[in-house]
Amino acid sequence: MVSALRARTNSSASAAESNRFGKEAAAAATRLADRAAAEELLDVAYASLDSPFGRLLVARTPRGLVRLAFPEESEDAVLERLSQRLSPRILRDAGRFDAVARELDEYFAGKRRSFDAELDWSLISPFGRRVLAATAAIPYGSVLSYAQVAGEAGSPRGSRAAGNALGSNPIPIVIPCHRVLRTGGALGGYGGGLPRKRWLLELEGALQPQLSR
Secondary structure: OHHHHHHHHHHHHHHHHHHHHHHHHHHHHHHHHHHHHHOOOOOEEEEEEOOOOOOEEEEEEOOEEEEEEOOOOOHHHHHHHHHHHOOOOEEEOHHHHHHHHHHHHHHHOOOOOOOOOOEOOOOOOHHHHHHHHHHHOOOOOOOEEHHHHHHHOOOOOOHHHHHHHHHOOOOEOOEOHHHEEOOOOOOOOOOOOHHHHHHHHHHHOOOOOOOOO
């Protein structure tokens, strides 16, 4: 019994020590990022946030949120792409994502219908910006077809091009490309996978939940 008590005490102490080191490491990373930003050595900050799908990688520049990657995307590949497209001056800094994390938590809990976070559209082509701007205007709980979004973007016959732009959306969920369906109501495609697209639409009430069989 004494041995078991000692084991539990040692386990608790180890957990507390690990938690302390984790907090100290996070604080040190924040200080490093703040110093880098102050010395204009930081162009892109990134962090990992919890979600119902697992850990999401998010990245931002001084302009705003520039990337949101689903768990199956390789973190190394995402960061390498950001370094090539934006800047190699990238640091992990969770402290810069408090507002984004709060908004995502509220959205997943069904308590938020739109996002207030500033966005950086640097990774999006001019046509893609028109498509995604039209997509961002689709209200919570509503959907449009690919043809309708193409029309809103000024290219009524550009459904396929609009679909490509939606498929390469670098900031899914926040720019709600899941709200675009095929004419007739079929789900179409989604970079995060169709089960995830259906989940998001069911969360927003745009689709009725499927009954389990």
